[in-house]
Amino acid sequence: MRNHVINALDHGLVGDGVTNDQPALQKLVDSCPPGEVIRCPAATYAIKDAGTVWRTGVSLIGDGPSATRFVLSNPGAPATPVPLAFWTTLQHGASPERPIADVTFAGFEIDGSQITLPAYDVLAKGLGMQYVVRGSFRDLYIHDTPATGFGCDFLQDCTVERIVAVHCGRLDSGWEKGGAGIGIGVGGWGPIERLTVSECVTRRNGTNGIFVELQDADWTPPRGIRILGCHAEDNEYGISDWGADGLLISGCTMIGNHTAGFDVSGQGTTHVAGRYGVVTGCVVDDNPGDGVSIGNTPGGYTVSATRISRNGGHGYRQHNLPGAISVPASDMVLDGNDIWDNAGDGIRVDGELIDPFLVSNRIRGNGTPGRPASGICLNARVSSATIRNQRIWDRRTPPAQTAALHITANGQLTDPVFMDLEPIK
Template sequence: MDDMSRRRFVAAVTAGGTLAGAAVVGVVTKQTPGGRLSASDVLNPLDHGAAGDGTTDDRAAIQALLDSAPPGATVLIPGGRTFALSGGLVCEQTVNLCGGGTIAVVGGLDEDGMPAGLTLRGQGSTVQGVVLSNPGELTGRPGLTTGGYNVGILIEAHDVLVSECTIDRFQGGIVVAADGEWQRIRILGNRIEDVLGRGLGPTDVTSPDGEDGGDGICVWGSQATVTGNVVNAKAGRDARIGIHFEALPDRQRKVPATGHADEQISVCGNVVYGQFRRGIVVEQATGATVNGNCVADATWWSIALINTRNCTVSANAIAWTRTAEDNQGESWSPRRAALTCYGEVSDCVLSDNTVHATATSAARCFVNIQSDDGVPSDLLISGNVFGGDPSAAIQDALLTGPRTLRPRILGNRFSVFTERGLNLYGADRFEVANNSIDGNDGSPGRGIEADGAGAGLISNNVVSNVTQAIVVSNSSGVLVVGNLVTDCQDGFDGYASAGLLVSSNAFRVLGAKTLNIDDGANGNVVASNG
C-alpha cells in the first residue's frame, strides 16, 4: 500500500467508513499523542508478502508481520480475502486485529496439546470482526487426556476483547488459558459455530476422558464478561460445554493488585444450542451471574453451578430435548437435569427461569441439587416455571440429596413429572411454600415427598393430579400447614415420622385425607384439616 492509499484507508476508518469492501466495523486503532491515527501502525498482510487467495500458505508472512509490529498496532484482515495458514498464529505483544476477512487454518490443528488458530499474549489486545475457520475439521488424536484438541482463539493475557468474530468448526471456540488467573476478558457478540468437541457421540457410554475438552467459550480466570454470543455444537458431534467458567484457586499467577480472583463473572444474553454435555457452567466461583440466556439440547445439564457461592441464575429460557437414547458420557453416571447445583453450592439463587421439556425428552429431574462431597446450602429456588409436553419422561421435578441444608423452594410451577414433584431426600431445615405442583392428569407418583428430612415447612402449596399429594416419611419436626390438595387419591402420609404439625390443609381427595399419622401419637399434631 502506497502512502496515498494508506492515507485514504486511515481517513475511511476514522470517518467510520469502509475500504474497498473490507467491512471494517468498530476498528480499534492506536492514536498518536495529538489524537490522530498513526498510518504506520495500520498494517495489511497483503503489503507484507501474504497472498490472501485461500490457497497460498500465508502463515510465515502474517507471523512475521505480527512479530515486527509495534505494540498496539492495528492489523487489518481485509474483507473478501481468505488467508490460508499451515498452522496457528501467536501474538506475543498487544495487537488490534480487525476486518471482515477470513483466517483459514488448514494445518497444525491435529497436534498434541492445545493447538490454537490464534494465540493472544499481549495485555489489552483486541480481535474484532474476523472470521477464523478450520475448514478441514482437523481434530486432535482421540483418546488423549491432556490436551489433544484444538481451539480457535487462545487467550493468555489480561484485558483482552474478542468481539463480533466468527469461530468456525474448531474443537473448542474461545479459551482463556488455564495457566493463570487472567482477568477482565470481554467476549462479546461472537458466533461460535459448529463446535466439534472431542467426545465420541450419543452412544459413548465407556470413555470417561472422551469429553474432556471442546467448549464453545471457556474462561479460566475472573472478572470476565461473556455477552451476546451465539454458540452451537455441530450436529452429530459430542462437545463438552457451551459456555464454561472455572476458577483456578490453586494455579493463580500474574494476578493484578486489584484482586477479585475467581470472582465477578457475567454470562448474559447468550444463545447456546446443540449436543453439549452441559450448556452453561460456573465452577469454583464467587459472585457470578448467569442471566437472560437461551439454552437448548444439553445432554447432561443445561445450566449448572458447581462448588460456587453467591451466584445467581435467573431469567434463562431452557429447552430440554435430550432423549433417553442419548447416553453420551454415561460412564460418568450424570444425574441428567436442566438445572443443577452440584457440590458445595451455597448462598445462590435460581429464579424466574423457564424450562420446557419437549415431546419424548427424558431426564432424571428438572432441578438437581446433589453433592458427593460437601453440603449444598442456603439455596433459593423461586419463581421458576417447569413444564412441557405431557409425553416427556421427567422422573422428578426437583430432587435433593442425600444432603441439602436450608433450601428455600418458593413460588414455582412444577408439572410434567412421572414420579415426584418435589423429592426432598435428606433435606434439612427446608422451606417449601406457594408452589403449584401438577401431575398432569393422574401421575402415579407423589406431589411433595420429604424422606429422612430434618425440620422443615411445607405451606400454602397447591398440589393436584397425583396419587399421594404430600408424604413426610422417616422425618421429624416438619410443619405441613395451609396446603390445597385437589384431584388426588390421598392427601397426606406421615409414615414413621414424629413431631409433625399437620394443620389447616384442604384435602379434596378421593381416598384418605391422612395416612400413617394420628393426632397425639409420637408427638404429632393433626388438626383442622378439611
C-alpha cells in the same frame, strides 16, 4: 496505548482460504505493540498446523461472523490441536503476574470442522486463553471444534457477549474435560472474579452449553460471575455450576438438553459443586432428563420465578453424584416457580436437606399414566423445612400426580418449621 487499527491484508495475510495465514498472523501479533488492533477484513483465512500464541494488548476484529472466517485445520500436523489464539499456564506460563490484558476479540467466525485428531485433546479449542484482564469477547460464531469452542479461564473484568457456539466438543465422549460451547475455568484470581456472560447461544455441544468450573479444589470458589439472557439447547447439560460461589443465572432458556437443563454438581474436574447461586426468571423446558438438578453442594442455592416444565425426569431434583463431596445441603430455596408436566415428580429430594424453604410454588400435572408422581417427594432426610403456600394439583383425568407430598420409606421430615400441607404417603 496507541489504539491503532491495522489491516491484516497489508501485513502478509492473504485471506484466500487456501494459503496458510497462521505464520503471517503469528508474526503480526508478535510485532504489534500494546494497543494495536488487527483488523481482518471480510475473507476466509486458513489457519493451519499451529495455534497463534497471543500477546497482551493486541486485539483481533473482523467484519462480522458471516464475512470474516477463520478456518482451522492441521493437514501437516494431524495430531496437533489448532486453536485460533491461545495463552495458557502450561504452554506459555500464563499467571496473575503474566496475564493477557486489554484485548478485544470481535466480529468473526471460527470453523473447526477441518481439524482431525486421533483422540480428544482439551487444547483443540476455538479460543483458549487463561488469565485475561479487561477482555472483551463479542459477536463470535464458533462451531465444530474438537474441544470447547470458547474455552477461556480466569477472566477478570471481562465480558463475553453474543457468542454463538454450535457443535463444539465434537470429539468429546460426553465425559471428557471441556467439550462445551462455552467453558470457563474459575478460581485463579482468588475469591472474586468479575465476569459477565450475556446473550450467548449454545447448541448441540458435547458436554455443556455453558459451564463454570473451579480449577483447583483448594482454591476459594469465586463470587462475581453472571450468566444473563443466554440460550442452551441440545447439549448434554444446558448450564452448569461446577464450583462458583453466588453464580447468578437470570433470564436464560435451557431447552432439550439431555441430562439436565441446569446442573449443580461435582461433575467437574475438581469435583467441587457451586454454592449459594441464584437461578431466576428462567425457562427450563423439554429436557429429556431432569429440569433442574442440584447436588454435591453445601447449599444456599435459590431457584425462583422459573418455569420448569415438560422434562423427561423430575422437574427439580436434589441429589448427590457418587465420587464427589456429598454433604447435607443447607438453606436451599424454591420460591414462586411454575413446575408442570414433568414425567417424574415436580420436586424430588434424594439428598439430605437442612432448613430448606419451599414457598409459593405452583406444581401441577406431573407424572405420566405409566409413571405416577408426586408434587413433592421426599426420599431423603429433610429437617427444619419451611413448606408453605404451595398450590399442587392435577386437572387431568385420570390424574398421574397422585400425591401432594409423598414421604418414601427412605425419606424423613423432621422438625418442620411451618407446613400448610398434610403429608400423603
